[in-house]
Each structure stands twice: as C-alpha cells, then as structure tokens.
Amino acid sequence: MYLEKGKVRAREERGCGYYWLEIESPAVAAAAVPGQFVHVRVGEKESMDPLLRRPISLARIEREKGRIGLLYRVVGRGTKLLSSVCEGAELDLMGPLGRGFTLVEKGKRVAVIGGGIGAAPLFPLVAELVDRGAEVKFFLGAANHSHLQALQPEKMIRGGELVLATDDGSAGFAGRVTDLVRQEIGPFRPDFFYACGPVPMLRAVQQLMAELSVPGELSLEERMGCGVGACLACVCKVRTAEAPFTYRKVCSDGPVFPAGEVLLD
Amino acid sequence: MTAQVNLKVNLGGIEMKNPVTVASGTFGGPEYAPYVDLNRLGAVVVKGTTLEPRQGNPTPRIWETPAGILNCIGLMNPGVEVFLHEHLPFYRQYDVPVIVNIAGNTVEEYGLLAEKLNVEGVAGLEVNISCPNVKKGGMAFGTDPAMVREVVAAVRAATPKPVIVKLSPNVTDIVAIAEAAATAGADALSLINTLLGMAIDIRTRRPALGNVMGGLSGPAIKPVAVRCVWQVAQAVDLPIVGMGGIMTAADALEFILAGATAVAVGTANFVNPRATLDIIEGLEAYCREEGITDIKELIGAAWK
Numbered sequence: 001m002y003l004e005k006g007k008v009r010a011r012e013e014r015g016c017g018y019y020w021l022e023i024e025s026p027a028v029a030a031a032a033v034p035g036q037f038v039h040v041r042v043g044e045k046e047s048m049d050p051l052l053r054r055p056i057s058l059a060r061i062e063r064e065k066g067r068i069g070l071l072y073r074v075v076g077r078g079t080k081l082l083s084s085v086c087e088g089a090e091l092d093l094m095g096p097l098g099r100g101f102t103l104v105e106k107g108k109r110v111a112v113i114g115g116g117i118g119a120a121p122l123f124p125l126v127a128e129l130v131d132r133g134a135e136v137k138f139f140l141g142a143a144n145h146s147h148l149q150a151l152q153p154e155k156m157i158r159g160g161e162l163v164l165a166t167d168d169g170s171a172g173f174a175g176r177v178t179d180l181v182r183q184e185i186g187p188f189r190p191d192f193f194y195a196c197g198p199v200p201m202l203r204a205v206q207q208l209m210a211e212l213s214v215p216g217e218l219s220l221e222e223r224m225g226c227g228v229g230a231c232l233a234c235v236c237k238v239r240t241a242e243a244p245f246t247y248r249k250v251c252s253d254g255p256v257f258p259a260g261e262v263l264l265d
Numbered sequence: 266m267t268a269q270v271n272l273k274v275n276l277g278g279i280e281m282k283n284p285v286t287v288a289s290g291t292f293g294g295p296e297y298a299p300y301v302d303l304n305r306l307g308a309v310v311v312k313g314t315t316l317e318p319r320q321g322n323p324t325p326r327i328w329e330t331p332a333g334i335l336n337c338i339g340l341m342n343p344g345v346e347v348f349l350h351e352h353l354p355f356y357r358q359y360d361v362p363v364i365v366n367i368a369g370n371t372v373e374e375y376g377l378l379a380e381k382l383n384v385e386g387v388a389g390l391e392v393n394i395s396c397p398n399v400k401k402g403g404m405a406f407g408t409d410p411a412m413v414r415e416v417v418a419a420v421r422a423a424t425p426k427p428v429i430v431k432l433s434p435n436v437t438d439i440v441a442i443a444e445a446a447a448t449a450g451a452d453a454l455s456l457i458n459t460l461l462g463m464a465i466d467i468r469t470r471r472p473a474l475g476n477v478m479g480g481l482s483g484p485a486i487k488p489v490a491v492r493c494v495w496q497v498a499q500a501v502d503l504p505i506v507g508m509g510g511i512m513t514a515a516d517a518l519e520f521i522l523a524g525a526t527a528v529a530v531g532t533a534n535f536v537n538p539r540a541t542l543d544i545i546e547g548l549e550a551y552c553r554e555e556g557i558t559d560i561k562e563l564i565g566a567a568w569k
Contacts, residue, residue, distance in 0.1 A: 001299040003538060041536070048332040048484040048512060051536060094538065223325045225334065226535040230296040232312075232341045233327035247320055247341065252296070 001228070002027040006038075006091045009067065017074040018117070018150035019083045020059075021091075026066030028095045032058055034125035035100030035219055035256045038068065039227035041092035042081040054078040055224050055251070057121035057196075058096065059156065071151070073117040097227050098255050101125050101217055104192045106133035111190040111214075112160075113139045113205050115177055115197025116147065121219055121255075122196055123156040136160035137188055141177025141201070145170035178204035185212065192216055195259070203264045216259045222250040229253070237263035270552040271559040272545070274307070274526050276504050277452030278427040279362050279389050281307035281527060284560060285517065285545050288482075288508050288531030289313055289366035289391060289431070290338065294356055300538035305545065307527060308362040311352070313393050314382075315367075316374050318344040322398060323475035328464050333485030333510070334532060335462050337476035339398045340368055345381050353386050362388030364429065368396060372412075372419045379423035389426050392417060392451075395433030395458035397480045404461070407433040410445035421450035429506065432456040434486075434493055443497040455506035455529065456497060457490045483532040484510040491523050498524020498565055512540065514547020524565035 006025035014020055028038060039053040060069030074080050085091065101121075104110055110129060114122045119140055129136045138157065142148045144166050153162055164172030165180040173180040178201055185208070193216030195205045202218050209216055225231035229252030236254065237245040238261045245263050248254065272283035286308040293312065294303055303309060321341025328335045342348070348365070356363045365382050367390055369375040379390055394407030394416055406412045413430070420428050430446040432439060434457040443454055459480025464473040472478075490509025498505055507525030510532065511517050517528040533540035552560060 003300060050329055051332055051334060051483050051532070052327075052329050053536065223327050225327045225336070226291075226296070226538075228293075228296040228538070230293040231291060231327070231336070231535060232321060232338050233325075233336060235321070235324060235326065235341070243320075 001097060002031070002095065004028055004093050006068070006093045008085055008087055008089045008091060011085065011087050014150040014152065016147050016150045019072055019074070021070045021085070022060070023068050023070065023091060023093070024066055025068050025093055028093060029061060029063050029066045029068050032061045032068065032096035033100035034058070034061065034128050035121050036096035036098045037255065038070070038093045038095035039097055040082065042078045050078050050081070052225060053094065053227060054082065055097070055227055059120040059123050061124045071117070071120045094227060098251055099253065101194055101219070101256050103128060103132060104134055107135070108191040109135045109188065111137050111139065111181065111185065111188065111193040113177060113181055113193060113195040113197070115141045115201040116143065118197030118201070118219070119151050119153065122194065125194060126157045126160050130157070130159035137190070138162050139165070139177050139181050141165040141167070141180070141197070144168045148172070176204070177201065178208065181205065182208055190214055193259070195219070199264055206259050206262070206264065209259060217256050218259045218262055219256045220250050220254055220262065224251050227251045237265065239263060270549050270557065272549060274561060276308070276427070276506065276527050277389070277429060279308060279364070281362065283307045283545050284521065284527040284548070285541050286310055286364070286506065286527055286529045287534060287541060288529040289393070291531040291534050294359070297534065297538055301542055303359045303361050306361050306541055308364055308388065309356065310364045310366055310391055310529060311348070312342055313340045313366045313368045313396060314342050314345050314348050314378065315340060316345055316369065316378060318342065318347070325473060325475050328473040328479070330464060330481065331485060333481050333483035335464055335474060335479040335481050336459070337398045337474045337479035339476060340396060345378055349381065349384065357386045364389045364391050366391040366393050366431070368393040368399070372415050375416050376419035376423040379420045383424050383426060387426060389429060390420060390424060391429045391431050391455055392420050393431050395431050397433070397435065397459055397461045397478065398476060404433050404435060407442065408436050410441050413442055413445040414449040417446050417449035417451055427452040429453040429455050431458055433458050434489055435461045439493050440496050440500045443501045447501050447503055451503060453504045453506065454497060454501065455508065457486070457493050457509045460486050460489065482510065484512055486510050487516060491519050494520055494525050495523040495568065499568055511544070512536070514544045514551060517544050517548060518551060518563070521560070521563050522565070522567040524568070526564055
C-alpha cells in the first residue's frame with residue numbers, strides 16, 4: 001500500500017460518460033493484482049470539497065512499464081472532476097487497496113462475467129488468467145452498442161473468448177448478459193467464475209452458478225470512506241453460522257468475496 | 266542553530282510526546298501503520314468499544330456533503346474481549362499511549378467496561394456519551410447533565426486510569442455538560458463529537474443514510490467545534506482534546522489557541538492518511554517561525 005503521485009500519461013474520452021486514464025505509478029503497478037483498486041483524490045489540490053477520495057478499479061496493470069489504467073464512468077461530482085484531468089497532471093493515489101481475485105490454476109475453464117463499467121476490474125483479470133494458461137470465456141453485457149464501444153473490450157484484453165450482449169440488441173446477444181451466460185454455460189462447463197457489475201446482475205449470476213455448483217467470486221461496490229478498513233462505512237452482508245448475517249468491509253475484506261458467502265439484498 | 270520546540274503535553278495524566286492524536290472511529294493502527302509511524306503520534310484513540318459485539322447500522326453508512334461527511338456506522342465493533350485479546354497486543358508493540366473509547370447501553374455497562382480495560386497497555390479511557398448513531402446510551406446520555414454525572418461517576422469509581430469525557434455539540438449549553446463531567450471526576454474532556462444531520466438522495470427520494478440520520482464531520486463543522494472549545498476551556502479547568510474538521514496544522518492551531526491541550530484528527534485521515542504527521546510537523550514549524558519554545562504557551566492564548 002503506497003501513497004503515490006501518479007502522472008497521467010494518456011487520457012481518452014470514450015463516450016457515454018466513460019473515460020480512460022493511463023497513469024505512471026510504479027509502486028502501485030508493481031504491487032497490484034487484478035481486483036484491487038486505487039483511492040484517488042479528485043478536485044483541486046488542497047480543496048476540501050469534494051472531501052473524500054474516490055475508489056477506482058484497476059482496469060490495467062502493467063508492472064514492467066510501471067503503469068496502471070483506470071476506466072471509469074462519470075456518475076457524480078467526483079468522477080466528473082476526475083474526467084477533467086489533463087495529460088501530464090499529477091494524481092494523488094493510495095493503493096493498491098483491497099483483496100483481489102483468487103487466480104485459478106493453469107488449464108482450468110473459467111467464466112468471467114461483466115456488466116457495464118463493472119467490466120473494468122475484469123480486464124486485468126482476463127489478461128492474467130490467459131497468461132496463466134486458463135481457458136477464459138468473457139461474457140460482457142452493456143446497455144447498448146455505444147456502451148460496449150466505450151468499454152473497448154477487444155482492446156483491453158489479449159486472448160480469451162469474448163462474448164457480447166446488449167440489453168437493446170444493438171450488438172451481440174439481445175438481452176441480459178446473465179441470459180447469455182445461462183444459454184452458453186452448459187456446454188462450456190466452467191470450473192470457476194468471476195463477476196462484477198450491477199447488483200441485479202450479480203444476484204442472477206450468483207443464483208445460476210449456485211444451481212450449477214460452480215464456485216466463484218464476486219467483486220462488490222459500496223460507498224467508501226477511508227478505503228483501508230478503518231472507518232467501517234463500506235460494509236456488505238455475508239453468511240455466517242452464528243447469526244443471520246455479519247458485515248464485512250468491502251474495501252479491505254473485499255472488494256472480491258467468495259460468491260457463496262455474499263448476501264445481496 | 267534553532268532552539269528545540271517542546272511539543273509535549275499532559276492530558277489529564279496521559280503524557281503525550283506531541284498534542285496530536287486521532288478521533289475515535291477514524292483510525293485503526295493496523296490499517297494506518299503502512300502510512301503512519303504510530304510511535305510519532307501523541308496518542309491513539311481506538312474505535313468505540315462496547316461490552317458485546319455490535320453489527321452497526323444498515324448501509325449506506327456514509328454520505329458526502331459540502332466539505333464534510335455524514336456517517337451512521339453505529340459503533341460496529343467486536344466487543345471488549347476481542348479488543349483486549351486481539352487488538353490491544355498490536356498496540357503494545359508501539360511506544361504510544363492508547364486511549365480506549367467506551368460506549369455502554371446503561372450506566373452499569375460503562376462501569377464494567379472501565380473495569381475490564383484496567384489493564385497494562387491502556388493509557389486512559391474516553392467515555393463516549395455523544396454518539397448520535399445508537400438508540401441506547403450514546404448521545405442520549407451526553408445531552409442531560411444529570412445522566413452525564415451518573416455515567417462519569419460510574420467510570421471514575423471503576424478505574425484509576427485517566428478518564429476523558431467526549432462531549433456532543435448537539436446540546437443547548439455545552440458548558441453545562443462539561444461542568445457536569447468535571448464535577449463527576451473527569452480528568453479531561455474531548456470535543457466535539459459529530460453534529461446530528463441528514464441528507465436526502467433525490468434519485469431514490471429517500472434519506473441518503475441507512476439509519477436516516479447521521480453524524481456530520483469534516484471541515485464543514487470546524488467553526489462549531491472551535492466555538493465549543495473556546496466556551497468550555499474558559500469555563501472548566503480541565504485539559505481538552507479539540508477536534509472537528511482538523512485537516513491541517515493551521516486548523517489544529519485554532520483549537521489550541523481556543524484552549525485545547527491536544528487535538529484529534531478524524532475525517533482528515535480518510536483524505537490524507539499522513540495528515541497526523543503533517544500536522545505534527547506543521548505545529549513544530551509554526552512554533553519555530555513564531556519563536557515559541559513550548560507549545561503549551563499557545564493553549565488558550567486567544568483568550569488568556
């Protein structure tokens with residue numbers, strides 16, 4: 001975990017409110033694993049408003065080059081401010097934070113399922129899994145063709161099979177990505193799965209994989225304070241033997257959790 | 266060669282190497298040790314601890330507001346036994362006074378907690394009678410001078426360790442509450458806890474926080490906190506830990522000049538994990554610039 005001033009080396013507006021930043025941040029890049037995030041200070045230097053850092057998933061990890069990539073969507077003031085940074089600007093980063101994905105062994109078949117901007121942490125995961133010799137099928141859903149284009153999945157991964165879905169049918173499978181997964185999962189018979197996306201998608205994936213007895217991991221999101229496990233704001237519910245549920249910290253116990261443990265309200 | 270600046274202060278019996286500590290619930294040693302050398306802090310105040318484990322409130326538990334945050338964590342903690350056996354050993358590795366924030370549902374529970382925490386490695390107790398996010402105890406105790414006397418007397422009777430009483434700003438007359446705590450045997454006061462507030466999410470058209478109301482912290486509340494310290498410091502002869510929106514050394518100095526012996530950094534830890542160290546360095550630099558050899562000269566200097 002480092003505090004590092006990252007230098008913005010490339011910035012790209014991808015449409016539909018999506019932005020891509022490539023940042024020189026050697027300490028973070030060297031230590032990072034897929035599924036982790038950086039906590040980024042947004043806005044003017046020393047400005048107290050907005051106050052909190054913003055957690056952004058690592059969408060690319062280039063250890064040798066000392067660079068990380070952030071792909072995010074403008075959803076509020078913080079991400080809006082972040083979208084206005086220029087090439088050459090310095091970003092105040094904390095990271096890499098959180099528990100990343102558990103990587104399966106070589107030769108395993110894995111299903112990776114992403115919805116919208118939830119695809120961001122899955123890109124470095126797919127890259128890493130392919131490098132390790134896993135057989136990867138990446139199911140990616142988005143609202144429509146423009147959103148898919150903004151995600152640029154073909155550019156973000158090298159290797160693995162990419163299967164696309166759009167809610168409105170403007171590209172790939174017409175319908176929800178989970179319906180696509182349900183249709184294709186039988187013949188593929190994965191050993192493990194990974195998912196990140198909106199809660200309804202995660203719930204559907206969790207249920208489907210439980211039916212098929214396929215273990216996997218979910219990457220969650222919650223409003224965050226400190227990002228390191230101190231403030232106890234960003235909790236999620238997990239199953240426990242003793243109580244109906246217990247809270248775990250998304251920032252430091254997660255954001256990646258075993259799919260069987262998580263209770264999605 | 267410049268003269269050494271003496272940053273040491275004594276907080277009701279707790280020797281601090283400098284006036285800077287952290288606000289309960291905003292700082293965990295294991296979480297911040299990668300960024301902060303705990304040995305450099307004046308003291309560490311740990312998360313509110315209760316007799317039994319607490320799950321805390323439903324999410325969302327945090328909501329950003331202009332230059333501030335609302336939170337409704339709800340004293341989530343593993344209980345005093347886990348604290349003693351699993352958390353305290355971590356802090357024993359360091360040369361830093363550990364102050365444990367305690368919260369009870371009843372007066373008796375405060376006394377029991379104080380007894381259980383009368384162990385080596387605990388430098389003092391901070392009595393939380395000001396948490397706005399729990400149904401029992403908390404702020405309900407801290408807004409009534411008679412209840413404040415009862416709770417503080419129970420803790421006083423149960424421990425020989427320094428007792429700090431944390432006050433709520435959500436009262437008509439904070440001086441009356443401070444006087445009640447002093448009468449009942451407090452060694453020091455800490456102020457302020459968060460201000461009760463709320464926000465509404467215009468998209469869901471519902472309260473933004475899971476527990477509807479929450480505590481406001483951050484720079485937005487600093488002027489309220491400085492005012493409270495100013496009033497209490499002049500009325501009550503006890504050392505004060507000032508807190509509420511301290512982000513920089515300049516903020517900390519306002520509190521010290523208003524009458525605080527020590528200062529606690531809270532929300533700032535989330536923004537800048539090194540905030541405590543930056544503030545310690547900033548206090549020392551200010552003293553050098555101003556020709557102050559002992560920081561105690563500045564305590565209450567704005568009204569003395």
